[in-house]
Amino acid sequence: MSMQDRPESLDGLLGFITAALPDEPTVTTEDRAALAKLKAKKRELEAQQEAKIPGVAQYRKRPVVVDALQWTGENIVAALNFFDAGRGTTVVNINAPADRSKGWIEIPTLEGKMRASVGDWIIRGVQGEFYPCREDIFRATYEAVEG
Template sequence: MTHSDREAIPMTVRRFRKKPVEIEAIQVTPHNCAAVADWVNGRPGAYKAGYAGKAYPDIGGVEIPTLEGVMRAAWGDWVIKGVQGEFYPCKPDIFAKTYNEVSVSETTK
């Protein structure tokens, strides 16, 4: 059966807005990758086999255990702790479009 042989199924695309929830996040740098890895209970490392478990400021990133498996955050990426305690990486341009930093006074309300 080809696509043209199938009966057309009506589809309605709806629009949604993200709920305003606070998350915790940190931007990965060569100077903090070991601390980020400890935070996510992951492994600091690089994209090269044999470097996992150590921080290599000139070639690496952080491996993050996520709900979808192990993902990597490169220098400059953000690591986000989601609303259910899950971690995932986010590219800086997407992070900037999606999140605004919460001031300390807002978090103590």
């Protein structure tokens, strides 16, 4: 293929490659795998194009250090001390039944009262505000600060 015959788009390239790969035993598994990767890349690029909405841009969360306590249902005193250290914010309600795994803690947030279940993290934000965060989201968003 000459430079003038070279496809200008990914669609053209995929069409060219597909036409060049007859359904014969001479086509290797590696060839088919390479074509599958190209098709997957095409789908990824199309999805990215569809996701672009006028006026919408992407933003990265600024790296800030927050204090956090994981609510276990057993650490009532630690939770109370954590809230007290947060400039006088008080816990609205703690439910600590005999089976601590079913306990929860209700805290005031900027959006109103929210509950943290056992295993959730309670975070003190940069302005001293508190909010609960599920374990999976906490692990995906935060990492421990060394030192």
